[in-house]
Amino acid sequence: xxxxxxxxxxxxxxxLRRDPDQKEFLQAVxxxxxxxxxxxxxxxxxxxAFERLVEPERQIIFRVPWIDDxxxxxxxxxxxxxMSSALGPYKGGLRFHPTVNISVIKFLAFEQTFxxxxxxxxxxxxxxxxxxxxxxxxDREVMAFCQSFMTELHRHIGADTDVxxxxxxxxxxxxxxxxxxxxxxxxxxxxxxxxxxxxxGGSLIxxxxxxxxxxxxxxxxxxxxxxxxxxxxxxxxxxxxxxxxTAEKLLQLGAVPITFSDSNGxxxxxxxxxxxxxxxxxxxxxxxxxxxxxxxxxxxTAQYFPGKKPWEVSAxxxxxxxxxxxxDEEDAKQLVANGVKGVFEGANMPSTNEAIEVYKSASVMFGxxxxxxxxxxxxxxxxxxxxxQRLQWTREEVDAQLEKIMKDIFDNSLAASQKYGLKDxxxxxxxxxxxxxxxDAMIQQGCV
Numbered sequence: 536x537x538x539x540x541x542x543x544x545x546x547x548x549x550x551l552r553r554d555p556d557q558k559e560f561l562q563a564v565x566x567x568x569x570x571x572x573x574x575x576x577x578x579x580x581x582x583x584a585f586e587r588l589v590e591p592e593r594q595i596i597f598r599v600p601w602i603d604d605x606x607x608x609x610x611x612x613x614x615x616x617x618m619s620s621a622l623g624p625y626k627g628g629l630r631f632h633p634t635v636n637i638s639v640i641k642f643l644a645f646e647q648t649f650x651x652x653x654x655x656x657x658x659x660x661x662x663x664x665x666x667x668x669x670x671x672x673x674d675r676e677v678m679a680f681c682q683s684f685m686t687e688l689h690r691h692i693g694a695d696t697d698v699x700x701x702x703x704x705x706x707x708x709x710x711x712x713x714x715x716x717x718x719x720x721x722x723x724x725x726x727x728x729x730x731x732x733x734x735x736g737g738s739l740i741x742x743x744x745x746x747x748x749x750x751x752x753x754x755x756x757x758x759x760x761x762x763x764x765x766x767x768x769x770x771x772x773x774x775x776x777x778x779x780x781t782a783e784k785l786l787q788l789g790a791v792p793i794t795f796s797d798s799n800g801x802x803x804x805x806x807x808x809x810x811x812x813x814x815x816x817x818x819x820x821x822x823x824x825x826x827x828x829x830x831x832x833x834x835x836t837a838q839y840f841p842g843k844k845p846w847e848v849s850a851x852x853x854x855x856x857x858x859x860x861x862x863d864e865e866d867a868k869q870l871v872a873n874g875v876k877g878v879f880e881g882a883n884m885p886s887t888n889e890a891i892e893v894y895k896s897a898s899v900m901f902g903x904x905x906x907x908x909x910x911x912x913x914x915x916x917x918x919x920x921x922x923x924q925r926l927q928w929t930r931e932e933v934d935a936q937l938e939k940i941m942k943d944i945f946d947n948s949l950a951a952s953q954k955y956g957l958k959d960x961x962x963x964x965x966x967x968x969x970x971x972x973x974x975d976a977m978i979q980q981g982c983v
Contacts, residue, residue: 746780748910
């Protein structure tokens with residue numbers, strides 16, 4: 536074994552020894568580690584940078600006590616992992632979900648580091664959240680939780696320090712409550728959160744950005760292959776913000792979105808969703824906050840499949856937009872068998888490493904999350920810029936910037952892949968391009 540190989544092996548062993556039970560984090564690290572092998576072999580100085588990068592600059596865990604509508608005390612756990620400030624203030628969303636733990640938040644913060652680097656904007660990386668579940672809770676209960684959560688979090692964030700945003704179960708309502716409490720505690724009206732309402736510092740296109748950006752990325756990948764979205768049948772998982780706007784942009788660009796899902800099952804529109812039908816899904820999920828099965832009362836053509844995943848549906852392209860590890864090896868084999876030629880990740884790490892190997896073996900186009908779903912944080916960065924200017928850009932300006940950023944991400948990922956002899960392996964290229972920018976900054980800034 537060469538000296539470089541021994542050093543790589545030692546770093547990998549150190550990471551595993553330090554966090555043996557953090558399976559989501561280790562999965563994310565392992566996926567990137569494999570891709571960076573050519574970089575380490577060519578220039579071993581980057582091994583030490585990676586060894587520092589996988590250890591967060593700061594991990595904050597705190598108690599979140601609050602009172603429910605029955606007057607009963609509830610206690611949740613809050614998290615903020617500030618992963619890297621090499622390129623700018625920490626930046627990344629907050630997730631409220633029962634599955635949230637330190638491993639999940641660390642994996643998300645680690646992925647965010649590469650994603651934010653790829654956007655070309657001046658943003659570091661962080662992620663946070665809580666094991667609080669807002670489903671079934673009243674607005675008052677959600678407000679009580681958010682205010683308690685921000686009472687601790689506000690000590691650690693700021694417009695030039697750490698700028699959180701939304702993620703799963705943290706939408707406009709939650710951002711409003713969080714921002715209001717920060718403003719009260721800090722006596723300061725500043726762009727400390729993104730995803731804000733347009734009337735008090737938000738950006739046009741921000742709600743749409745992750746879904747729109749994922750479709751723009753797919754459009755660039757298809758163009759590279761001499762194809763287009765026109766007429767492509769697309770399976771979309773999830774029914775939240777990312778899935779909704781993925782379907783909307785697919786429809787606008789001539790594709791045919793045919794599914795939405797949630798944890799209980801999926802709904803299929805055999806002839807594709809119309810804009811009116813997508814609008815109804817938005818009403819069900821964003822306003823009424825009910826299960827996707829309720830959609831069938833609105834559409835005579837819809838079919839609902841309880842307890843199933845949409846990956847069993849024949850299609851041309853797949854857009855996993857729900858949550859991590861929603862596609863395992865068997866799901867991936869089913870997608871390939873059903874004729875899917877491209878998988879573009881709107882969610883964070885929705886494919887297991889085994890699933891990714893299936894895609895590659897079948898020569899399926901693969902847009903990894905850290906590249907394909909970077910549109911959300913890209914427009915968050917643009918929202919930060921608008922807040923600094925005390926201006927609001929037009930919808931057309933923001934959308935044009937988003938489309939350009941997603942093209943740049945694809946082009947830079949492709950160029951990095953080709954530079955290291957990996958042809959058009961966009962997954963490896965995204966990891967390499969994202970890593971090198973952060974690693975060079977870390978090396979230039981010293982051992983800190």
